Amino acid sequence: RKEVEQDPGPFNVPEGATVAFNCTYSNSASQSFFWYRQDCRKEPKLLMSVYSSGNEDGRFTAQLNRASQYISLLIRDSKLSDSATYLCVVNTDKLIFGTGTRLQVFP
């Protein structure tokens, strides 16, 4: 079993749609969690940290369920510029990256 698993997608959604990504992790000792965004052929960029109580940043909402070892990212009112690969990242003693979920927003 992979340490961090994500649905690879692609998710093709129209502008304005709401889309949700899921991620599961295998190590219950994981300490911190993040979502990164990676554009094609570019470096990853931090989108947001994920807190146990859930957190929101504008159109983005992240949630963590430690009991189920599950992380989610919700994007509301999708924009064309949201098209990218979203990486779920889990920190145990090092950062482990998921393979990413590809999002394509179309007009």
Added chain:
Amino acid sequence: GAVVSQHPSRVICKSGTSVKIECRSLDFQATTMFWYRQFPKQSLMLMATSNEGSKATYEQGVEKDKFLINHASLTLSTLTVTSAHPEDSSFYICSAPVRGNNSPLHFGNGTRLTVT
């Protein structure tokens, strides 16, 4: 904000040559830097952890004699791919935690290496 600068952004070299990649933290001190590699359509894979003033820690399966890491100062870590071969062609990215080991990473802009 914190910036990690990586150079060069792209390298094309012949098989058998060595390539050096530099990673600098521009406005913070990085006692630790991480080197990742990403093949097309795959996730970032940690290669090694670079520690200022001490030896790097390599992940399983990564040859330390092939991927030489030097972290001589608090703002500079280098990765040298020695005797590069076509299978070493990949996207190499350095990163550093800004606030501590559990903080998110800031990444360099990556180096795309093509070995012909």
